[in-house]
Amino acid sequence: MSSAVKVSAADEALDREFLEERKASETGRYIKRHSKQARWTHGITIVCCILLCFSGLFVFVPALGQAIGADTVFVIRMAHRVLGVLFVAVPLISAIMAPKGVVHIFKNLFAKWDSDDKKWMILFFPYLFMARFIHMPDQSEVKSGQRFADGMLWLFGGLMGITGIALLLDTTVLDFGATVYGVMLFLHDLGFLGIAVFGLAHIFLGGGIFQPYRGMHRAMFGDGLVSESDALYHWGHWARAELEDGKNVVEKRK
């Protein structure tokens, strides 16, 4: 949203009244975005993911492993396995506990792209470098770019999980053969590249490091609420629908 829109005098008066009321109020409006279970699942999974990336580096980058010695790398490798099992098991258990939530996530992920979604995606890359100059089209509950990036994280996360479990089984109780092991290892490395690129971008945006996204971390690491202003800026269509509906809107001290 960049510049003023002309409205009727009656609406103008109502808006002025509305703003005065809001100014006088000590509370602000917030929209519930993520449930406690979603936040815990996300939290545990990303802690595992980050630790998996770091522990995996000691095998992936030979110089790192050689610098700390074989015995320490062995301990790190075993920790990598335990973390890997958690990384796979926690989202699965969470999904079993809340199947409707899973349906909701994937429904959003594969939602049809409207004109605003397409435009947003085209504008996103320039926006990242010119955020102060480009206003973005409104978005639904999950932005088009978010759908793409989240999809990539799901894809590469799934790839890491599946190939990781295969590698774990292949070196412990089963023997899939050298070719399967080699392919799994390559796909695991490919998954790591994807997780590194999309994970870093996800942390940069979702963690609110990028200035226009400041405060975004509270949606997943705080109380799961998004302020009215942030919601309107990031997910305009969704925010308006939620504010009209009122079911997920809470008033709390600013």
Next chain:
Amino acid sequence: MSEKAILFDSSKCTACKGCQIACKCWNGLPSPTGLNENVFSGTLQNPPDVNGDTRLIITFNEMEAEEGMSNKSIAWAFGRRSCQHCSDAPCAQVCPGGALVKDEATGFVSVDDSKCIGCQYCSSACPFDVPHYYGAQSKVNKCTGCIDRVENGMAPACVSTCQPGALQFGDRDEMIAIAHKRVEFLKAHGYEKATVYGENEMGGLHVIQVLKYGVEAHGQVEDPKVSPMVGLQQIMKPITAVGTGATVLGLGAMFALAAGYRHKNLAYNEKTGDTIDVDTGEVVKHGDAQDELTVVEHLTENLPKKKGGSHE
């Protein structure tokens, strides 16, 4: 020191397994010695395959005797199964711990198990399925070519004990010449499939073999190749480094360019359907319709020269 090689002449091998014992003795490798600990596995190979404590075995392949080949109904094709010490050793290429290292002087691939991290990448890369593991930490074990002996002017332990002279040790070129001469002799005596193995395989092996009954009969791998996965895995490291580095740089640039920027403080009045800039009181959007600006308009509307442009 010139490149070295072990020569195995299957036509002279009696499968006495003395080489296996010598290997175990020199390298201090244990064997199961308890009562009935060695379970019969259905093969005269003992143990049935190389393992974490056994770097070398003599393989027994029972063949139908061809006419004129033997006066007995069966014939044995003995083989030597151990590390072949490839010139293009993929195990050394993939080893992240630096436990497997190719000795450039001799061509042997040596092992430092104290550096092994137990990842088992070498096993997946080896076209001969040679590296095996021992202990709770899965440390790698395989033939080192007795590099410790070689560096001190001695032949590998297996070679030093071979009574029928099936094993020889020396400069690689010399071993290849001996092998070719022996194959010529065998062919002249009716062993048409006799062949030299190891001269060119995997860039040239450092175990040269005279295979009296052909490659397959002695349990060797016909035309061994490095799995393409090994190359792809190696490529992934620089690609990941570049990809991650570029991402970090890009994100750094985005952070710097957006530093200090805060988006407008917005509120929504459900009664009028107006989205309002709380600080200025301006209505920035009425209703919830799809955006009507073009991409170019989005890109240029707020650039300094057009500041204040209308958006109705």
